[in-house]
Amino acid sequence: MKILNCKQQKEADAYTIEHEGILSINLMEKAAGMLTEAITRRWDKSHRIVVFAGPGNNGGDALAVARMLFLKNYQVEVFLFNVTGQLSEECLTNIRRLKESGFPNYTEVSSQFQAPKLTEHDIVVDGLFGSGLNRPLNGGFAAVVKFINASPATVVSIDVPSGLMGEDNSYNVRQNIIQADLTLSIQMPKLSFLFPENEEFTSHWELLDIGISREYIAQAETRYFITEEQEMRQLIRPRRTFAHKGNFGHGLLIAGSYGMGGAAVLAARACMRSGIGLLTVHSPICNHQLLQTIVPEAMVQDDVHERFFAEPTDLDNYQAMAIGPGLSQEEITAQAALDQVSNCFIPLVLDADALNIFSAYRSYLNRLPKHSILTPHVKELERLVGRCSNSFERLSKAKELAGELQVYIILKGAWTTVITPEGNCYFNPTGNPGMATGGSGDVLTGILLSLLAQGYTQEEACRLGVYIHGLAGDIACMRMGEISMTAGDIVNALPEAWKKLTTSK
C-alpha cells in the first residue's frame, strides 16, 4: 500500500472529484457516513458527542458527522471555530445542512471560547484540521487542543489528530497536537503515524476507504509503502516435486562467542525453520557442543579460537552469509570480521556486533559489498549515522546511507522499515511489543540468511523476512502472551507463520 503525502492526498481528492463524476460535497458525505458508522459501532447513545470543527474540509467532515449522529438520536454538541471568517465551501454547506436538520446545540466561536465541561463518558470528535495543516497550531487553536488533551473525554480524530503534520514534525510544537485515542484516517495512512514519537497522538488508527481514485493512487509517485500480506504470498517460491537440498542453498552463519552462544543457536534454528537446504555455523570452539546438541540439523565449523571469532573462513561453498549475532567486539574478532566482510562475494547480512564493528571502523564502511543487508535497531543505526532528534530525520539519514553505500538497511522496531539503495522504504505491519526481548533480532538474521541462500533477491529477502518474523512474533504472542514470549518462542512459531503464508485462504 502506498503512503502518499498530504499534498498528494489533496490531489487525490481533486482527481477523484474531476474524473470519477463525484461532487466534492458528496465525497465528504461519503466520508462522513463511514466516520459516523465507525463511531456508532464503538459508542452507543449513552455517550454525549462533542464535535470541534475547524474552518476547512476537516471541519466540514466533522459537521456532517454531527448531523448524522444527531439524526440517529445521539446527543451532540458542536463548536465551530471560525476565527478568520474564512470557511471552505464544503464547511459552509455543512453548517447550512446541520442547521436545516433542526440541530439545536451549535456554537460558532470567533473570539472567546466558553469551554464545555467534558467528562470521561464524553466522546470528542476532533475535526479542527486535517491534511490541510500547513504550520504548527498556535493561539486560540493551541488553547483548544490543550483543553481537549487535558480533558478526561475519549478523543476521536478525523483523518489526522489536529496539529500533527502528515510527514515531518521536526518543527512542530508537541503540546499543540491532539492526543487522539482513535484516528479514523481517510483512505491512506500518514507517514507520521508510523513514527514511535508520535504514538501519544496516534496510538490507534484505522483506515476508511472512501473510494478515492485507484487510478490516481496507482500513478502517484512515492518512496513509502506498507507491505501487504498478498504481496508476500506472491513472493514465496513453491517447492518442486523433484527438489533436493541442493536447490535451497548452503548458508554460512558466523555468530556466537563465549557467553553468547545462544545468539548463534537462535539464528541457526530460525534459519533451518525458513527453508534453507544446508547451514554451516562458524563459531568459536566453546560453542561446538551447544550447537551440535540444540541444532543438530546444522553443521558446525569451529573457529581456531576457543572463545571468539578470530579467523575468516573460506566462502567458496556457500550461496549466502550472515555475520554478527553474539559475535562480541573483541579486537581479534573485529579484525577477522572486517576482513571477512570486505572480501565477501556472496549475498551478505550484517547484524548486531558486525554492525558495531563497522561503526567503530568507519573507514571500512565503503568496503561493504554492494547490496549487503544491514539490520540495525535504532541505536545501532545511530552509531552509524550519528544521533538523530526524531524518526523523520533518522529515516532520511538511513536513506542517505543506503544510497551512499548501495546497501539495504532494515531499521528494526515497531513498523520495521526496509530501506533500499534506491531510497524506497517498506514499512512492515506485522510484529508486536512482545518481540522487544533479547534474541529477537538474531531470529531475523537467521531468516534472512535462509532466504538469501535460497536465491531470493535482497529486496525480497528483506521484505519477506521481516514480514514472516513479525508474523511468527504475533503467533508467539498469541500462544505465550506479550510479557512471557521469548525469542525462542518466535522460532517455534515460524512453522505456523510459514504455513499461514503458503496455504490458500
Ligand SMILES: NC(=O)C1=CN([C@@H]2O[C@H](COP(=O)(O)OP(=O)(O)OC[C@H]3O[C@@H](n4cnc5c(N)ncnc54)[C@H](O)[C@@H]3O)[C@@H](O)[C@H]2O)[C@@H](O)CC1
Ligand atoms: N471533498 C474533499 O475534498 C474531501 C476532504 N476531506 C477532508 O478534508 C480535509 C482536508 O481539508 P482542507 O484541505 O480544507 O484542510 P483542513 O481542513 O485541514 O484545513 C485547512 C485550512 O486551515 C488553514 N490552516 C492550515 N494550518 C493552519 C494553522 N496552523 N492555523 C490556522 N489555520 C490553518 C488553511 O489555510 C486552510 O484554510 C481532510 O483532512 C479530510 O478530513 C474528506 O472529507 C474527503 C473528501
Ligand SMILES: Nc1ncnc2c1ncn2[C@@H]1O[C@H](COP(=O)(O)OP(=O)(O)O)[C@@H](O)[C@H]1O
Ligand atoms: N514494539 C515492537 N513492535 C514490533 N516489533 C518489535 C518491537 N520491538 C522489537 N521488535 C522486533 O524485535 C526485533 C528486536 O531485534 P534487536 O533489537 O536486534 O534484538 P536483539 O539484539 O536482542 O536480538 C526486531 O526485529 C524488531 O523489529
Ligand SMILES: [K+]
Ligand atoms: K482532525
